[in-house]
Amino acid sequence: MIDRFDESAILIGGRRNERLVGSLRILCREPEEEWEHDRFWSWRDEFPPRRSTVDVSRLCLEWDERRIQSVVCLLRAVGYVMLELRRRFILACCTDELVGMYSTFLGARFTGDVILHEDLGAKPHRMFFVDLDQILGGRGPSLLGWLAACSPVTACAVRDYEKRVWDAIPNRALQLLVARSAARLSAPTIALLDASRRVRSVLRRRSRRRQIQGAPRSARAESRGVPALRD
Numbered sequence: 001m002i003d004r005f006d007e008s009a010i011l012i013g014g015r016r017n018e019r020l021v022g023s024l025r026i027l028c029r030e031p032e033e034e035w036e037h038d039r040f041w042s043w044r045d046e047f048p049p050r051r052s053t054v055d056v057s058r059l060c061l062e063w064d065e066r067r068i069q070s071v072v073c074l075l076r077a078v079g080y081v082m083l084e085l086r087r088r089f090i091l092a093c094c095t096d097e098l099v100g101m102y103s104t105f106l107g108a109r110f111t112g113d114v115i116l117h118e119d120l121g122a123k124p125h126r127m128f129f130v131d132l133d134q135i136l137g138g139r140g141p142s143l144l145g146w147l148a149a150c151s152p153v154t155a156c157a158v159r160d161y162e163k164r165v166w167d168a169i170p171n172r173a174l175q176l177l178v179a180r181s182a183a184r185l186s187a188p189t190i191a192l193l194d195a196s197r198r199v200r201s202v203l204r205r206r207s208r209r210r211q212i213q214g215a216p217r218s219a220r221a222e223s224r225g226v227p228a229l230r231d
Contacts, residue, residue: 003119005036012077014061014070021065024074027055028085037091040115041127047111048089048129054082056092068193072149075105079132079153083161088132093117093125105149106130107140137165147182147189155179 005027014022029035031050036057043050056078061070078090093115094102102108108128117125131140136154138146157163158176169175 003036010081012074012081014065014073014077016065016070022059022061022070022074024059024078025057026078026081027057028087029055035091037093037115037127040117041113048131052087053089053091053129054078054085054087056090068148068197069190071101072105072190075149076153079135079150080156082132083153083157083163090130090132091127092130093127095123095125099126102128102130104142105145107135107145109140133163133165136163144189144193147185148193149186151179151182151186155183 010026012024013020027035035055108130110126110128113127114124134140135150136157141150154165158179166175
């Protein structure tokens with residue numbers, strides 16, 4: 001999926017045991033320059049300012065790495081890069097299957113626009129924004145999503161960039177203590193979410209098997225791709 005934007009992009013890769021298993025791309029461009037999504041939609045006045053936004057796209061993972069831990073690591077890397085770039089908003093798009101994930105982990109705000117991105121296949125993609133300042137303070141993502149993906153970035157923001165992320169805690173030292181404590185819960189939260197996902201997957205498969213076993217013989221044959229013999 002290489003295109004002309006790669007040359008000026010920030011490319012993030014995820015590795016497991018020295019093997020590249022996932023990647024995504026960040027475009028940090030000037031407002032007057034062309035962005036990847038400009039080909040498919042128009043920027044409206046109610047959207048965040050382009051000067052404060054990065055264009056994130058092309059998140060992909062190896063099939064056997066499609067787990068919460070891998071996704072969280074890539075999303076977390078975007079947060080660290082945005083802190084360094086001093087930009088607040090993310091512009092991105094996703095298919096319907098991933099709407100829940102981005103809402104849970106990033107508190108994504110969908111614009112209602114649906115595009116057909118010719119480089120990403122035939123499925124429609126929904127445009128959304130993410131507000132980094134909001135998610136650092138846990139305002140937007142679910143609690144578990146924030147603990148898993150955003151709490152380490154929050155600790156980094158408070159420690160290295162002296163950001164104040166909670167209005168209710170005016171003392172910076174106390175903010176850092178809370179952020180570091182929350183960040184220690186990130187790994188256990190990811191493990192919990194991954195375990196929950198595996199359990200749901202097993203339950204769906206068992207439910208599917210019960211449905212097949214309870215169906216007439218002809219329906220069971222057709223569900224396995226075998227033509228049913230009919231009188």
